[in-house]
Amino acid sequence: MAVGELGAVPVATILLRMAIIPEKPSLGGLEAKWGADWQARGLYRFDRTKTRDQIYAIDTPPPTISGSLHLGTAFGYIQVDAIARFQRMYGREVFYPMGWDDNGLPTERRVQTHYGVRCDPNVPYDPDLAVAPAGKNDKAQRAISRPNFVELCQRLTEEFEDDFEQQWRTIGLSVDWDLTYATINDRSRRVAQLAFLRNLSRGEAYAAEGPSMWDVDFQTAVAQAEFEDREVNGAFHKIAFAAADGGDPVEIETTRPELLPSCVALVAHPDDKRYAALVGKDVVSAVFGVRLPVVVHPLAEPDKGTGIAMICTFGDTTDVLWWRQLGLPLRSVIQRDGRFQAETPGWLSGAGAEAYAALAGKTSQQARRAVVELLREAGALIGEPRPCTHQVKFFEKGDRPLEIVTSRQWYIRNGARDPELRDRLLAAGRELRWHPDFMRVRYEHWVEGLNTDWLISRQRYFGVPFPVWYRIDDSGETLWDQAITAEEAVLPVDPQSDAPPGYDESQRGKPGGFAGDPDVMDTWATSSLTPQITSGWEDDPDLFARVFPMDLRPQGPEIIRTWLFSTVLRSLLEHGVLPWRNTSINGWILDPDRKKMSKSKGNVLGPMPLIEQFGADGVRHWACRAAPGTDTAADPNQMKVGRRLAVKVLNASKFVLGLGAADVTAADIIEPIDRAMLAQLEAVVADATEAFAAYEYHRALERTEVFFWQFCDDYLELVKMRAYRGGADGRSAQAALATALSVLLRLFAPVMPFVTEEVWSWWQDGSVHRAPWPAASELREAARDADPAVLDAAGAVLAEIRKAKSAEQKSQRHEVLSLVVEDEPDVVATLQQAETDLRHAGVVTDLVFKEGNERQVRVQLAPDAVPA
């Protein structure tokens, strides 16, 4: 990308117009003032006449709609906004939509607690249902119909969406609010169903009956990406199995004795000599008396437990693997509600069947105690259970361990069982540009570690339904393998209320009729399509051609395996290309104790109170000081820094623009120190531009900020008097100051949009956010042949003068009677070019330069005035 060659300002352009400066400039109220102005002007509205090469398209993460905006969320979005603002000023038309992730479980949960209701699909729809927010002590949840429940979900999310939009505007996000979408709206449901049907027709999506991880509280299947391990207390139980041929009993250890009735085999490692003689023989399970084979498998670990384990259907995912590979029978007893089935399983009889009566209807926990008691009575429990802690899989939003339940579910192929697809996904990960680059390996490890296809169906209510129905044969049996799919043109559909093609509603649930698919899609099955949703895929081909594939996907590190991965997958399957060229991964926000902020820890800081205190620019500055992917402490002390900078911008601008000369031009810049300052600024522009273009907004800010403080402390102090005085050399300072101010405001604009816009409005037409990004060429002419050392050398001498005054505890306006500066000849020659400014800035009466070997500055202060 060519850097810094846009928008050169002709030399003769008038730099300093009449400025209208408020009496007392202040940061107060800038968010409201400019937020409303930008909205009224449509400043960030996307211009869709631009072509793909002129456009910069961002696939903004749709935040989950919750009660209040989290500082960590704001942190990431601010960084992206700085990039968006840079790209816009740099000449790209920015496609910057915002979405709301409002489908799925979090919303259902909120509706349940907010209104005190629960969804019961058997309850009829009530068009006049009146609900009010539940009181604190309302424990009972009223059962309402699915359509009523979904309506409440939509009502609640709309309230939150308005609130969120207001907060984002206050933070200064430059998104185009006309492009807002929600993951549950018609467009999103249409895209999700359309993409699913395409996957289905190409064989990439399929339904299968089989064991899957199941949350017994939510009563839904969950996907691999949503598991998490938690440490729980458990115990090893040593259990004896009798040998069927009357030989020695076999001892196994298990943390889940309640699964004993589900045991289908014992397994040992093929090389384990201890059990070699047993293999191929049968054993009999304790208490339940079921005859079971002893089998071998390489995944059995000789050093775990007793080295021989029981295989149950199903205790963990290894059981599933063994069950599949060894062709074992299915003996599940745990139902979808997490309880042991009421009827006695068919494989139990006699004493085993009697024993089962003690388990029927119980939860896993209750059944465990019952089984331990039965084992103890039967003398099959060897010793007492040994307490231990171990990792158990939970649904990340769940409270009880996941069970494995057999059910019919929808899947999308993700490379877990397809090496060719896996390789394509890995290649895509290498092609994508990651910021920072080390985040790439998280993606690679996830793809390499996948072991099941992506389970996309959920047995929930508020989500995108599968656009599928099933025939019911004449005997009333639902034919699950005979799916009727919706026609693309009519999407979105709800198979619970719409009839499939060729049927009418009266045939629902009847022999010879149809049944709608009862499930909804996992939220990621929709949000993996955000590029397609926003870019008008299939419905607006003109827009699609202009923005897809997009430029940037910003997001958090924890959802690389879900959102990022699934978006790449869907795009690869549907379009054969990456959905975007770059991804930027933000870091975590930690509280000042270095712990990750989370609601459960109660250490969450809201961004709005901080904006009250430090201004949006202050909070934005804090966020933009952090490198992409780097964790940052939420330290209000650091936000003071940004606020201070914003105030400084205000005051320095007031000084420069208050000089009042209306007609200076770049041709007026003649003084060496003025040209030196602009030469240094030229380098700043080049560096900042390069950094921004490489997604290193923090480097751009740092470089600009360091320059700006030096500009204020040294250059501005040195030339102040000359600028006040006017005349040819005064005009030089005025022109240089105006030039620098214009450039600096634009360099700061992406990070601090409010204060820069405020100052810009004092003396420029239009918005700073649509002004051209400063180009090095703007400064090159004025800075030609400059010696940048003049400014540094003069600044160093000024520092010596200040030091002397400080040491004597005198004011900086105190007169210096005599200043003698000795240095090497070329340095002296350089310094002489700034002599007048040095005299004025230091209040020096007598200044002498001497040539010598090393720097020596002698400062003699005037005596205190005798009080009159």
Place this chain on the structure above:
RNA sequence: GGGUGCAUAGCUCAGCGGUAGAGCACUCGCCUUACAAGCGAGGGGCCGGUGGUUCGAACCCACCUGCGCCCACCA
């Protein structure tokens, strides 16, 4: 168990092969015609540990320690 990132001043972080930096906090000054929500000056560091590469290491390599995050088949 594997992977990955971090470890520099009291705090938050830059620096990533050539004499230790910034901001905050702290100390001492200063009403100075942009700014007292300001300005100036100052104190403060065996750059986590141990080895190695190099003329030279905060920086490169190896190992170790501590913290965070991601993943793993968890009997």
